[in-house]
Every structure is written in C-alpha cells, then in structure tokens.
Amino acid sequence: MHLKEIIQNSRKIVIKIGSNVLSDEKGAVNRKVMHNIVEQVNELVGMGKQVILVSSGAGICGVGAINKWSRRGDINYKQALCAIGQVELMMAYKEYFGDYGIHVAQMLLTRDDFSDPHRTLNIRNAMFTLIDEGVVPVINENDSVSVDEIKIGDNDTLAALTTTLWNADLLIILSDIDGVFDKDPKSNSDAKLIQLVENAEKLTSQINIGGTSSFGTGGIQSKIEAAAKVNKFGIPMLLLNGSKEDIIRNSMLDSARGTLFMGTIGK
Numbered sequence: 001m002h003l004k005e006i007i008q009n010s011r012k013i014v015i016k017i018g019s020n021v022l023s024d025e026k027g028a029v030n031r032k033v034m035h036n037i038v039e040q041v042n043e044l045v046g047m048g049k050q051v052i053l054v055s056s057g058a059g060i061c062g063v064g065a066i067n068k069w070s071r072r073g074d075i076n077y078k079q080a081l082c083a084i085g086q087v088e089l090m091m092a093y094k095e096y097f098g099d100y101g102i103h104v105a106q107m108l109l110t111r112d113d114f115s116d117p118h119r120t121l122n123i124r125n126a127m128f129t130l131i132d133e134g135v136v137p138v139i140n141e142n143d144s145v146s147v148d149e150i151k152i153g154d155n156d157t158l159a160a161l162t163t164t165l166w167n168a169d170l171l172i173i174l175s176d177i178d179g180v181f182d183k184d185p186k187s188n189s190d191a192k193l194i195q196l197v198e199n200a201e202k203l204t205s206q207i208n209i210g211g212t213s214s215f216g217t218g219g220i221q222s223k224i225e226a227a228a229k230v231n232k233f234g235i236p237m238l239l240l241n242g243s244k245e246d247i248i249r250n251s252m253l254d255s256a257r258g259t260l261f262m263g264t265i266g267k
C-alpha cells in the first residue's frame with residue numbers, strides 16, 4: 001500500500017516529533033522545521049483529520065532558553081531544564097498554530113497515568129473533549145515529576161500508548177532518519193531502506209540496529225517497539241524523516257519514502 005493511501009485513509013492521526021527533528025546542530029530549537037510541521041498539521045486538519053501531537057523538545061528548549069546546565073547529569077537539573085523548556089516549546093506551538101486559528105492544549109503525562117484505570121479514563125475523556133472541540137493536544141512526558149525509575153523514558157513509547165488509548169488510525173513518527181535500514185546507514189553507505197515491515201517484533205533480530213543519536217532518547221529500537229505495540233491493535237505506524245521539509249505533504253504525493261509498519265493489516 002502507498003503512503004498516500006495510508007495517510008488519506010486515516011482520520012485520527014498521532015504525530016510524534018522527536019528532539020532530533022526539533023533541534024539544530026547546536027541543540028537549539030529549529031523553528032523553521034517546527035513551523036513547517038505545524039503547516040502540514042494544519043493541512044491535515046483542513047482535510048477533516050484529527051491530530052494529536054506527541055512532542056519532545058522540552059529538554060532542548062530548556063537549554064536554549066537558559067543557556068546553561070546542558071552538561072549537568074543530575075536528575076534535578078534535567079527536570080529543571082524540562083520545566084523551563086516545556087513553556088518555551090508550548091509558546092512556539094501556540095504561536096504557529098495560532099496563525100491558523102487553531103488552539104493547542106498541553107497534556108503532560110507519566111507512566112502512572114497509563115497504569116491506573118481511573119487516571120487513564122480521565123486522560124481519555126480530556127483528550128476526546130479537546131479533539132471534539134477542534135483543539136490540537138500536544139503531549140509530552142511530565143519530565144519534571146518523573147525520575148528515571150518511573151519514567152516512560154522515551155516519547156516513542158508515549159506516542160504508542162497515546163495511539164492505542166485514542167484508538168487512532170495511524171501513528172506517524174517523525175525522526176531524523178529516512179526510516180529503518182538493513183544496516184546502520186551512518187557507517188554503511190550501501191545500507192538499504194526497508195520500506196515495508198510486516199512483523200516489527202521479528203525485525204530486531206534481522207537487522208543490526210545502530211545506537212541512539214545525540215539528542216533523542218529512544219533510537220531506532222524504541223521506534224520498532226512502538227510499531228509492534230500499535231500493530232498489535234491493527235494500527236499502522238509510519239516512520240518518516242521529519243527534518244526534511246514537507247515530508248508529510250510529499251508522502252501524500254507519493255514523492256517521499258519512509259518505513260511503513262503494517263503488521264498483518266490488509267493481508
């Protein structure tokens with residue numbers, strides 16, 4: 001199935017934006033990329049689709065805003081940076097979506113929110129209400145209250161949890177890589193892009209996965225795990241290079257490539 005049809009046939013779409021996509025080479029927020037993504041989300045909304053964003057970037061925005069502590073490993077400093085950066089991140093989303101008359105809503109979630117049925121129900125209700133009212137929820141982990149032991153840890157997992165909770169039709173993960181390759185493309189020039197994955201769980205044993213990149217948390221491993229999680233519910237996942245301008249738009253024109261995790265849907 002073509003990417004164009006997959007996106008066109010999906011009404012409820014979760015889009016996860018990684019820190020690598022949102023940051024420039026110095027680790028500050030790349031506003032041009034962010035603006036371009038918001039533009040494309042606005043187009044999807046204009047086509048009658050409903051969108052939830054799962055956005056990383058609190059950490060990098062924090063470094064950008066306060067210009068210190070970037071190398072401090074202490075958890076309290078990391079939490080402080082995210083607390084500062086989350087405000088910056090939302091201010092930027094508010095400004096860009098505001099240009100299209102779209103309201104955004106911040107939802108900061110933790111692992112506990114998904115393991116306690118009462119809390120999960122409350123999030124679900126808030127999420128559905130926002131979407132019904134035409135608001136775009138922007139979700140991130142509540143980093144300033146989550147210590148390592150209880151953290152979801154990476155937003156690929158958070159995006160997969162959000163996708164199944166909302167019962168979305170499609171999860172799009174925007175990363176700084178074109179998709180999953182058969183070898184690590186950074187060290188192998190002959191690495192080939194795998195465009196269709198039918199069994200995400202098996203994939204990890206079939207390819208040699210590279211490490212995580214400099215700003216992101218999960219690397220390719222957590223993306224494959226996210227795909228396995230949503231595929232289990234019959235929901236496809238699309239991994240695209242969000243650093244490339246108009247990537248969603250171009251996917252809808254069938255002029256971009258990525259990795260589509262289909263599971264066994266459509267077989």
Ligand code: GLU
Nearest residue numbers: 056057058059154155217
């Ligand atoms: N929640 C973290 C942040 O906003 C990012 C987690 C991740 O990179 O997956 O900085």
